[in-house]
Structures are given as C-alpha cells and as structure tokens.
Amino acid sequence: MSEKLDNGALKAVLRCVTEPSQDQLKGFRDFLQKKYKVADVLIEVRIEPAVHGGFILDVGSDEYDWSTRGRERQFENRIDAARQKAAAERSGKDIMSILRSAVDDFKVIAEKNEVGFVETAGDGIVTIKGLEHAQYGEIVLFENGVKGMVQNIGRDNIGAILFDEEGTIGEGSRVTGTGKRAGIVCSEEYIGRVVNALGAPIDGGPALESGEYRPIEEPAPGIVDRKSVSEPLQTGILSIDSMFPIGRGQRELIIGDRQTGKTSIAIDTILNQKGQNCICIYVAIGQKASTVATLVNTLRTHGAMDYSIVVCSTASDPAPLQYVAPYAATSLAEYFMHKGKDVLIVYDDLSKHAVAYRALSLLLGRSPGREAYPGDVFYLHSRLLERSSRLSDELGGGSITALPIIETQDGDVSAYIPTNVISITDGQIFLESDLFFEGQRPAVNVGLSVSRVGGAAQTKAMKKASGSLRIDLAQYRDMQVFTQFSSDLDEATTNQLRQGAALMELLKQPLEHPMSMADEVITLVAGEGKKFMNLPVKQVKDYQGRLLAYFAEHHPEIASEITKTGRLEDVQKDAILKVCDEFDAISSKAEAAPAEQ
16 A cells, blocks of 8 residues: 555655665656656655665555665575475475575565554554555564564454564564465474474474475365274273274374373373384473473483474463464474374363463454354364374375363363364263272273274274273173162172272273283283182282283283284184183192292
8 A cells, every 4th residue: 555645746765774866766756656656756765774785665565675684585585485396396406406596596676565564562462554465374574573473364454473572562563474374394303302383492402404394274184185094093001992992093082170191191192102103293282391391201211202292382482372383283293194104193282272262362352252262263173183184095194193182170071162172073082080089090981981983993903802891891880889888789790890890900000101902902801701800909900910921921922913913813812811811820829839838
C-alpha cells in the first residue's frame, strides 16, 4: 500500500549512511513515478548507520532494498534455495557446486518487500499492521533479529508468535516477511542429542551441521499412501503387549491422573526398542527441566540415547515454543520415516500443549469456547496425530508410531481434551489411581483400556499365548467384588480367585525392566496353565524370575525358536508346560532339603 499526500504526491523515505547526490535522488524519483504511476514524489532522506551501505527505499508498506545487508540476504536466500532444491532432487551436489551455481545465477536487484509495523507486543504475542500478503505459518523477521511465526490473520492486522524474548520490540518496530514457512533442519546428526523446539542443541554438545529443511506443519499422508498396521511394536510391558498391543504406525493414547506412571510406560517402551531398528523421539512439553534431565540420564544409562532424540520445551519456555515443539518433532520423525525407517514418538504431554495453545489463542483475541479452549483445539491435535502412519512399500514402508500422553483430573476421561484425543487415536491405555495405590504397577485398567488395532498388531505367538487373559482378569475383578464379604466359597470359586490373583501379580513389572517377547510368551503360557495358582501371591514374582532364568540357562532353544518364528505351536506350548513342571519339581526338592536337615 503506497502513501500519498493530500496534493496527490507520493511520499517515500530513503534510508542510507551518506547523503545521496542529486542524480541519485532523481533516479529514485523516476523509479517511483514509473512504478506507482504518479506525477510527483516527495522523498525524505534519513541517515541511519545501521544500513551499513547502499540505500533502502520505503513507500508505505513496500520496501526496496539496495543495501549491503539486502544483497547479502538475497545471496543467502539463493544458496538456501539451491541447497533445498538439491536435497529435494537427491542430486548429491556438494556445497562447492551449489555455491558456484548460486554465484552464476545471482543478480543484484531491488526486490520489493512488504514491511509491517508492530501495533502491540507482549507475552510472546505481537500484532502487526501492514503485512497484507503474509501467509499462515510464515516466518517474519523483526528489526532486532528476533523471528516470529504468523499465527492469526485478521481483517486489519495479523498476529504472530515469537520464538524468542521480545527484547526491543515495541510499538512501531519494523517487521518483514520472509516468504518461508516455519520449519526445522533435519539430519541424522540429531540422533543421541537433546534439542529445543527449534532444533538447536541444548545438551552442551557440538552444533548440528546443516541438513534437509522441513516445514513443521505438513499434510498427513493420504489413504493411498498408507499401509495397514500389521507389524507389532513391542513395549516390553506384559500387560500391554498381551492385551492392548501396539503396532508400527498406530497411535495409542496413554491417559491417567498425575503420578500414575504414564511417562514410565513410554520410557520402558523406548528402552525396549534397543536393537529393534527403531528411532525414538521423546517430546517434553511443559515439563520441569530437572525431570527431563533425569529422563535423559536414564536413557543414557541404558544405552537408549544411541537411537533416541529428546525434543525439549520446558515449563520455563514461552507458550509459543511449547506450542511448536510437537510439530517440529513430528517433522523430524517424518524425515526418518520417508527414509524407510520406523520411528516411535512420545508426546509428553498434550494436556500442557493444549493449555499453551489456549494461552496463545486468548492473547490473539480469539473467542474462548468450552473450558476456555478455542474452537479449533480439536484440529490442533488431529492434524498432529494424523501424521503418524505406516507408509506403503512404494514410499519406502517407513512408519511413525505415536504415544500421546494426556493427564486427567481425578480420573475424568469425559473432559474436553481427553475426549478429543481419545476420538483421534487408535486406542488408549488407561492408568487408574486406585490400582496404582494398591501396588498394581503398571496400573493398567483392563476394562477402560483398548487397542482398536488389536490382534493385527500381535505376533501369532503372543496372540495364542494371551488367549483368554483379558476375560479371566475381568471375571476375577467381578468375582472379587462379589465375594469380598463371603467366607464360605466353593472350590471352583476359590480356584478362580487364586488364579486371578496370580495373574494380576504376574502383570506387575518393575520400572526400566522391559521383557523380551519370548519371556512374555513363556510367562503367559505358564500363567494360563495355572503354574502360579498354588503359590502365595507374594512369591509369584520371585518364582517367575527364577523360572525365566531356568528357561534361559537350560532350555534357551525354546525362547530362540519363538523369537525367530514369532509363532507358538502346540508342541512348543506343551514343552513350556513340561519345563515348568520340571522346574517346580527341582524347586520343591530344594525347599525340602533344608527342612530335612
């Protein structure tokens, strides 16, 4: 938009380091008269050392940049464009050939740029007037070097979120559009690193070299580009792998109250991916920095950082960075997925993500809806989680498996954000506070948890071994409530209660001790065969540990065959039960020997 005076003359501002000559001023007037088709031009000259060299001509919200810095920026943009083109075409050009091509094609021209001016700034939100052609998600650059992203487009202004502190940004500060969507540079070097929401390392290690630039917001793969979920992603947690299996490309919600073990399930799943050819990304949203540091230390201790990336936006970070973090991490996951790799991504947690987005939306002046969340909060998470999928073989067959975490208040799964995410995901693992306090850990509620992929994401061995486990546990829970005040029980009921109590005890699992698929199958076969039923409940876990050690030492071929084929034949099942009887006999003799002495 050009600025005209009352007499019809065009007003322009020329910023420079040294006073221009009359010939130069005449050249600028001729340029503007021809460009804007006006008869008269009034040019105001301002001496600004910050320009460094050359001239910058401002006409309303239009800017023509002949400055030294403008030429540098044009050249940098040319190199970036050439590098991205080479990466997209997989041409394998080295940096020297890219530079040579950029130099050959470069011409110094005064590119027309739109310029806006800040109306208000505060709390990480800036309203801008003048950038009439800005796009949603575009990066804008403020005169003090701070970057922001266009988040709201109104009738008279636009709203942008800042990726840094406001600093000297105030009313009247200049803003320019870059024409570039917000994104993250992706490369293999991220593996083993802790980075912030913008991809910058925060672990004290070396800086990351350049890689492929990917926008943080990308459309989800279409139906034709996807393949059905059929390959299991083992968590190493017996209760989940047996009853609520997770497949590669699935989105399984972990939901429960605060301090019920949600993050522990996600971390154990990451630890269990060692040697499984799966890259893991953990996204910390609004967590305490000390909590994230402890988690990273746990991953390092178990050697899991060799295949993991931690993307961190802590509670001390501004809301815009907490909002951006999961999208940036998903772009990083897509980079590996499109290379044909399997990726596991944990969003911890999306409740805090929704709160950060609510803060941004209210500050941007959007209307609040239910629980003060904006009307598009469902779309906030659906466009994030829909990007997790399993690609077809034609596209490389890579996958992203998502484990979003949602925190509930007093077990209320009918609240706004929990119901939204439940309806987006392919199932949920519900952790119940009462079970947790009773000592049942992981505190998985068998009745409210579900996997909508089900047996399709299980190995045949696990599917056969788990059998009627879920029904048995449900019947045990009902019978336990029904008979808690009864003292005279028949033998069948007593056996059912003892078997159910033994199965519940088997499902308990210590932190950071994921089980192999073969050990899970052996445990389930023994459990379904009632090999733990006659033991005192407190001895079940110890007996299980000694039994699995006996299998590993004396009959390793059984576990090896299950791992190799993924199947459980009747012959193998009988062999497992036979070894259980053999171990039981040895244990009985060992216990009897001290008693005789």
